[in-house]
Amino acid sequence: MTQSAVKVRGLAKRYGDVQAVGGIDLEIHAGEVFAILGPNGAGKSTTVEILEGYRRRDAGEVSVLGTDPQHPTRLWRSRVGIVLQTANDTAELTVRETVRHFAGYYPNARDPDEVIAKVGLTEKAGSRVRQLSGGQRRRVDVALGVIGNPELLFLDEPTTGFDPEARRRFWDLMEDLAHDGTTIVLTTHYLDEAEALADRVAVIAGGRIVAEGEPATLGGRATAKARVSWLEAGERRHLETGTPTRTVMELTRRFDGEVPELTVTRPSLEDIYLGLIGAGTRAEVSP
Amino acid sequence: MSETITAPTASTARPHLPSIAALGWSRGVAETRMFFREKDAVIFTFAFPIILLVIFGSIFGGNLEGTPITVSQLYTAGLIGAGVMSASFQNLGIGIAVDRDDGTLKRLAGTPLPRSAYFIGKILNVLVVALLEVAILLAIGVVAYGLALPSEPLRWVTFAWVFLLGITGSALLGIAVSSLPRSARSATAVISMPFVVLQFISGVFIPMTQLPDWLIDISAFFPLRWMCQGFRSVFLGDAGAALEMTKSYELDRVALILGAWVVGGLVLCLTTFRWKSRRDG
Numbered sequence: 030m031t032q033s034a035v036k037v038r039g040l041a042k043r044y045g046d047v048q049a050v051g052g053i054d055l056e057i058h059a060g061e062v063f064a065i066l067g068p069n070g071a072g073k074s075t076t077v078e079i080l081e082g083y084r085r086r087d088a089g090e091v092s093v094l095g096t097d098p099q100h101p102t103r104l105w106r107s108r109v110g111i112v113l114q115t116a117n118d119t120a121e122l123t124v125r126e127t128v129r130h131f132a133g134y135y136p137n138a139r140d141p142d143e144v145i146a147k148v149g150l151t152e153k154a155g156s157r158v159r160q161l162s163g164g165q166r167r168r169v170d171v172a173l174g175v176i177g178n179p180e181l182l183f184l185d186e187p188t189t190g191f192d193p194e195a196r197r198r199f200w201d202l203m204e205d206l207a208h209d210g211t212t213i214v215l216t217t218h219y220l221d222e223a224e225a226l227a228d229r230v231a232v233i234a235g236g237r238i239v240a241e242g243e244p245a246t247l248g249g250r251a252t253a254k255a256r257v258s259w260l261e262a263g264e265r266r267h268l269e270t271g272t273p274t275r276t277v278m279e280l281t282r283r284f285d286g287e288v289p290e291l292t293v294t295r296p297s298l299e300d301i302y303l304g305l306i307g308a309g310t311r312a313e314v315s316p
Numbered sequence: 317m318s319e320t321i322t323a324p325t326a327s328t329a330r331p332h333l334p335s336i337a338a339l340g341w342s343r344g345v346a347e348t349r350m351f352f353r354e355k356d357a358v359i360f361t362f363a364f365p366i367i368l369l370v371i372f373g374s375i376f377g378g379n380l381e382g383t384p385i386t387v388s389q390l391y392t393a394g395l396i397g398a399g400v401m402s403a404s405f406q407n408l409g410i411g412i413a414v415d416r417d418d419g420t421l422k423r424l425a426g427t428p429l430p431r432s433a434y435f436i437g438k439i440l441n442v443l444v445v446a447l448l449e450v451a452i453l454l455a456i457g458v459v460a461y462g463l464a465l466p467s468e469p470l471r472w473v474t475f476a477w478v479f480l481l482g483i484t485g486s487a488l489l490g491i492a493v494s495s496l497p498r499s500a501r502s503a504t505a506v507i508s509m510p511f512v513v514l515q516f517i518s519g520v521f522i523p524m525t526q527l528p529d530w531l532i533d534i535s536a537f538f539p540l541r542w543m544c545q546g547f548r549s550v551f552l553g554d555a556g557a558a559l560e561m562t563k564s565y566e567l568d569r570v571a572l573i574l575g576a577w578v579v580g581g582l583v584l585c586l587t588t589f590r591w592k593s594r595r596d597g
């Protein structure tokens with residue numbers, strides 16, 4: 030029996046004329062890492078902020094750790110960690126002062142210095158938050174999201190502005206947390222990030238879920254046709270096939286050995302994703 | 317089949333949430349630290365009344381007609397009133413507007429911090445800033461302008477209640493107006509402009525007796541004029557009463573109007589306070 034950390038039925042939210050979220054169903058299991066993908070304005074932040082208890086929904090049922098986020102209690106808040114998409118606060122405190130201060134809000138917080146080390150800010154621990162670079166500032170947000178030792182962690186585009194090393198370090202931190210049983214819900218524009226971290230992903234476009242599944246099989250990725258490409262008579266040749274191995278064997282026979290510039294590729298997550306959100310946008314234009 | 321989690325999985329005992337008092341104190345320490353590190357805020361809300369006292373005190377010498385009181389001493393008493401209002405009204409009005417704009421309020425709302433602890437922190441910050449402000453203004457008044465600190469305990473009692481009622485009413489008014497500016501950048505203009513005007517019509521810089529009646533009527537509505545009048549009664553004593561419009565400090569009216577601002581300010585806060593910025597849907 031799996032427990033669900035987040036359960037959403039028919040979630041809808043409208044701002045004036047804009048239907049930001051138009052009927053979303055979601056079930057995220059306890060201990061799962063769940064990524065939400067989607068183009069700018071798709072409704073990711075709106076959805077996540079409703080789950081976090083920041084925004085009120087127009088319709089639908091929502092249960093987060095067994096509580097309706099529109100009626101949060103302190104105890105519930107202490108079990109949920111949040112990294113918002115944007116923040117510029119605590120500019121005049123140092124990194125260490127900020128993380129320590131927020132640790133004091135929680136009943137069983139992590140060790141502040143350890144968290145600072147995990148996000149790679151040990152060298153900057155004594156600097157004012159104002160003086161940090163954009164990516165370093167963002168790492169403080171991540172530190173504040175995890176300081177309370179949450180059971181469920183929401184992150185809205187957490188790695189924006191991270192350099193490659195910081196991103197790897199962040200991935201390691203998320204893997205540690207997931208290993209300890211933390212449920213993680215993150216939005217991202219980086220497909221490699223979703224692929225590296227998520228057990229399951231949902232693609233949102235135009236306020237609806239257009240695909241949901243494991244990164245490896247999303248949108249029929251595993252069964253999609255492979256593309257075999259080679260050079261023949263000075264010309265590049267392609268073949269889309271469901272049986273690439275047989276094609277390569279035939280080619281090997283034809284060329285009697287080495288096939289010039291042979292490649293066999295399957296669609297990347299990005300190819301699948303672009304196909305999906307293209308479909309989502311079309312569906313929006315002509316319903 | 318799936319099932320929704322209802323209790324924390326890891327620990328069986330109910331976790332112990334920190335007390336509101338401890339969190340309020342911790343907020344107060346953090347707020348005060350941030351305040352004194354931010355040069356704009358320190359100069360603008362804290363040093364401004366002190367700078368004005370030094371400037372006015374060195375420009376205007378001499379006694380006020382028919383009294384042993386000097387102009388500088390009159391300014392000291394008035395600027396203590398303005399300083400208290402600056403530390404409370406202006407500090408909170410701008411500070412909370414900035415907190416709403418830069419994401420502080422939003423971040424705090426996402427943590428288990430009780431909302432009351434945020435306000436306790438602000439109040440502690442206001443008390444520290446105001447007491448320090450009053451102490452410095454008084455020190456300048458005593459050392460440079462020969463102001464005599466009152467010796468009768470009764471006058472210190474008056475000081476205490478004028479200070480407490482005045483700072484509470486002004487702070488509540490500041491919390492209420494913090495919802496007016498659309499962004500942090502407009503906060504300084506939206507909140508300081510009216511405050512500067514109020515200082516001019518409340519007898520801080522210009523004696524009330526020299527103002528036209530319609531300005532006097534406007535200032536009578538706000539707490540600053542009454543706070544200044546209360547502080548003059550404490551620091552200028554009976555000799556200064558002759559300078560007041562009614563030849564009396566009217567302490568009963570001071571108490572009544574400042575008290576009304578405490579009640580009215582609270583109602584205004586409870587009905588208008590926005591925890592969200594205009595961007596957050």
Ligand SMILES: Nc1ncnc2c1ncn2[C@@H]1O[C@H](COP(=O)(O)OP(=O)(O)OP(=O)(O)O)[C@@H](O)[C@H]1O
Pocket residue numbers: 044047048049067068069070071072073074075076114594595596597
């Ligand atoms: N406070 C608001 N008031 C009015 N409209 C809003 C508000 N917040 C979001 N919207 C609109 O709702 C839609 C969804 O916005 P949302 O922020 O959820 O998108 P997103 O998927 O998070 O995009 P991004 O990748 O750019 O962060 C957009 O069209 C946006 O303009």
Ligand SMILES: [Mg+2]
Pocket residue numbers: 073074075114185
């Ligand atoms: Mg977003």
